[in-house]
Amino acid sequence: MNLKMSVLNLLYPNRCPGCDRFLSAQETVCQPCAESMLVEQNGYCHECGKITCSRQHKKLYYDKAVVACRYDHAAVPAVLKLKKSRNLNFADFSGKILAERFNNAEYGKADMIIPVPMHPSKKRIRGYNQAALIAQKMATLLDLPCREDILYKSKSVSQHTLNAWQRAKNVENFGIHDISVKDLHIILCDDVLTTGSTMNRCAELLKSAGAARVIAASAVTTVLRSEKNKQGEVQI
Numbered sequence: 001m002n003l004k005m006s007v008l009n010l011l012y013p014n015r016c017p018g019c020d021r022f023l024s025a026q027e028t029v030c031q032p033c034a035e036s037m038l039v040e041q042n043g044y045c046h047e048c049g050k051i052t053c054s055r056q057h058k059k060l061y062y063d064k065a066v067v068a069c070r071y072d073h074a075a076v077p078a079v080l081k082l083k084k085s086r087n088l089n090f091a092d093f094s095g096k097i098l099a100e101r102f103n104n105a106e107y108g109k110a111d112m113i114i115p116v117p118m119h120p121s122k123k124r125i126r127g128y129n130q131a132a133l134i135a136q137k138m139a140t141l142l143d144l145p146c147r148e149d150i151l152y153k154s155k156s157v158s159q160h161t162l163n164a165w166q167r168a169k170n171v172e173n174f175g176i177h178d179i180s181v182k183d184l185h186i187i188l189c190d191d192v193l194t195t196g197s198t199m200n201r202c203a204e205l206l207k208s209a210g211a212a213r214v215i216a217a218s219a220v221t222t223v224l225r226s227e228k229n230k231q232g233e234v235q236i
Helices: 003-011 031-037 075-083 089-104 120-126 130-142 164-173 197-208
Strands: 064-070 112-115 151-153 174-176 185-193 213-221 226-229 232-235
Touching (some): 075 089, 075 213, 089 213, 112 130, 130 213, 151 197, 164 197, 174 197, 185 197
Parallel strands (some): 185 213
């Protein structure tokens, strides 16, 4: 470790985003938290990306899914810290896992990575788009361009504040610029796969613009469950 890194680590100690324990400057997540976060390759559905999938999918516009972690235990505080600008380690950790899993699976070659967009006003407040941080890590490791100029979000309403029916309506605020993606193979990246509505809408936009294939990559995924709301039984 060089002197500059030593001083920075002393002034701003590197901590695990899962449990807050001190880490070396090169680490992103401690070993116990990493082991508790990761979902096994055969532990989620490679079609929709959900855990304990019923295999009765609604129409999916993305072709396959790759995920890194289960939204439980140490992954919950790690994601929340990433969203609240308190610790960005989880972006590096999950981006690395996603890149490795994409490389090891039979997904074929990708042309670019596109993060799920954030509304500009929200991005200005936070200073970054957490999905883009994960996508940039993947892009570096896979030697692919990371494009943030293709998809956009026109209104700022956080998905995590909404129920399943509201999430499905909120995704109508996503759009695509007049940039050709015809015949391209794209990795679409987000931080959390909850209902899948956001990922599906963004994939639909890319497919409507001519994309040949869209692989959904998410840092964390959730267990498929049913949520009752005023619209009836909704699978999330």
